[in-house]
Amino acid sequence: MAEKEGGVVKTGQEDGLKMAVALLEEFGLPLGLLPLQNVVEVGFVRATGYMWIVQQKKVEHDFKMISKLVSYNSDITGYVEKKRIKKLKGVKAKELMLWPPVSEIKVEDPPTGKIQFKSLAGITKTFPVDAFALGQ
Numbered sequence: 001m002a003e004k005e006g007g008v009v010k011t012g013q014e015d016g017l018k019m020a021v022a023l024l025e026e027f028g029l030p031l032g033l034l035p036l037q038n039v040v041e042v043g044f045v046r047a048t049g050y051m052w053i054v055q056q057k058k059v060e061h062d063f064k065m066i067s068k069l070v071s072y073n074s075d076i077t078g079y080v081e082k083k084r085i086k087k088l089k090g091v092k093a094k095e096l097m098l099w100p101p102v103s104e105i106k107v108e109d110p111p112t113g114k115i116q117f118k119s120l121a122g123i124t125k126t127f128p129v130d131a132f133a134l135g136q
Contacts, residue, residue, distance in 0.1 A: 012040075016053070020036060039054070048079065050079055053076040055074045063131050065131040069080070071092045083109050096133065100120065
């Protein structure tokens with residue numbers, strides 16, 4: 001894929017997870033935002049901000065502090081920039097009985113302690129950033 005050209009790639013659970021957490025930290029995003037399991041590959045193209053994650057299978061994670069169930073597909077892609085992931089694909093958050101795809105995640109700047117999730121359906125939800133801390 002052309003998007004991956006020039007990218008740095010880490011393979012395996014340990015190295016892939018380290019890279020994903022390092023990217024979240026570098027761009028000012030909560031470190032628990034991507035609770036990955038059985039990572040096959042994580043890649044990042046610094047020139048464009050394009051990031052991709054491949055897991056062996058889909059993962060569902062319950063963010064208990066906000067009672068929110070989030071589904072992470074085996075393939076996740078997006079463009080990372082300061083305090084934001086845009087054009088996100090492969091992440092869905094359960095709303096009532098539906099699973100609308102999350103298309104953008106943004107930490108408010110200047111900092112308010114809040115993070116916004118936008119879906120393609122036009123739904124925007126705001127939560128405390130702490131709910132996505134590592135280990136939540």
